[in-house]
Amino acid sequence: MRGVIESFSELRGRLAEFEMSGGGxxxxxxxxxxxxxxPSKIVAAPVNYLDHMEEMHQLSHIDSLGVFxxxxxxxxGHGGTVHLPYNNRRFDQEGELCFVVGKPARNVKVEEADDYIFGYSVxxxxxxxxxxxxxxxxSFDTxxxxxxxxVTADEIRSVDDLELRCWVNGVLRQDAKISELIWGVPxxxxYVSSVMTLYPGDVISTGTPKGVGPIGDGDEIVAEVSQVGRLSVSVTSIGATFSVTRGGTTGPTQPSDEEFG
Structure with a gap:
């Protein structure tokens, strides 16, 4: 895919012809x-919506946390299965908009950032x-x-106009506008390019809004970004074991399980 991204300007005409031919x-x-x-890396933004900061009882957000x-x-991919590794830990869904880097990027200025974005995904x-x-x-597998x-960047008129929604078993949990991001896409x-060199195909995820909640065996998760697409996956805990680390009682305070039945 990196080769396609790097050569997309040359390939675009041929791809359009293939689409018009009715092939595929x-x-x-x-x-x-x-x-x-x-990708050489997946970079993600922690606490990049104020309402998520509040629901997690965090005292800081991306301004002080940076990225991970x-x-x-x-x-x-779409239609895949998330495998929960442990049977004694809580796991949550976090729906997000992400973007894909289109060319090598290092110390990019905010006003030039759009030139480095290949496209957007869920x-x-x-x-x-x-x-x-x-x-x-x-970082567990799946x-x-x-x-x-x-969706290539030129197909999105305004990223700030996009809306993000996420459902678990048909129940809407997350509903936000991309304009509510603390740090927008540019x-x-x-910032990320000031820390590390980015390469074509690298993925940067923009963070999740309020509404994260527990997921478990048999659940179906759907995340959607307007003008971009709808991503659907299932969840299984088959083969789950006992966690050997003791992090389950520390860290940010998540919303209570009771909120989600």
């Missing part, structure tokens, strides 16, 4: 992987609650569903 297969007849399979990394091996930042480092709690596709890309 129907959406329902294929199994989708994550639209970017092996998720393992690229945690990616799965991401679920599946999270184990507790006191372990974020990169540990969010903990980064992404998809169903990438600010986020500029």
């Amino acid at each position: 297969q129907s959406f329902g007849s294929v199994t989708l992987s994550a639209p970017v399979l092996e 990394l998720k393992a690229p091996s945690s990616l799965i 991401l679920l930042d599946i999270t184990m609650r507790g006191g372990e480092d974020r990169s540990t709690r969010k 903990f980064t569903p992404m998809g169903p596709w990438i 600010e986020l890309l500029a």
